Amino acid sequence: DSGVTQTPKHLITATGQRVTLRCSPRSGDLSVYWYQQSLDQGLQFLIQYYNGEERAKGNILERFSAQQFPDLHSELNLSSLELGDSALYFCASSSGWTGTGNEKLFFGSGTQLSVL
Amino acid sequence: GEDVEQSLFLSVREGDSSVINCTYTDSSSTYLYWYKQEPGAGLQLLTYIFSNMDMKQDQRLTVLLNKKDKHLSLRIADTQTGDSAIYFCAETTSGGYNKLIFGAGTRLAVHP
Secondary structure, three states, X not given: OOOOEEEOOEEEEOOOOOEXXXXXXXXXXXXXXXXXXXXXXXXXXXXXXXOOEEXXXXXXXXXEEEEEOOOOOEXXXXXXXXXXXOEEXXXXXXXXXOOOOOXXXXXXXXXXXXXX | OOOEEEOOEEEEEOOOOEEEEEEEOOOOEEXXXXXXXXXXXXXXXXXXXXXXXXXXXXXXXXXXXXXXXXXXXXXXXXXXXXXXXXXXXXXEEOOOOOOOEEOOOXXXXXXX
16 A cells, blocks of 8 residues: 555546546655556656645646645546546655655556546 | 657566566656556556666666666566566656656566
């Protein structure tokens, strides 16, 4: 158990809908990362938050947004869903932003999103 | 740009050594990582190496880094069926943003 909790584990929805994925980081971790894993794209970095602020952005679509709350949990919002958004969405956390490039990430089990 | 490449599949016999290879393009990479993903689970950090090192050993795992060729490998000694999983190579750079760039993952199948 990594200590990172993601809910829900599975989500089935229809095209055009909006969903929210939730992540609780490990106790004491300030950074939260979101990744998307799909068969054709592999693991893609979406976005990172540190202590409530956005720190880095990757291949995140404009239809997607995220935030980190004062209690450090994070939510990833996916809207106007398309079939191609079906994927496994991972959240990871780390202790902080050291600036050295060495930040061990701990991953949750993921949320499997199926868009029908 | 940042890109990490791995072979997609490796099959080994139980008890043999496994070698999983990875190449990366970002010469400013400071740390390189190996993660393991078992079915239905998230990624688990196995080991990492700093870019000024050539080798790192951790029990059955040996990481070799050839910085000139931008080549990273993970050797698993005495491979067991429990080692069957997908192994991801990842790089990150300094500068404050610990954005991990992952390879596509190598599926390791261990057979008796």
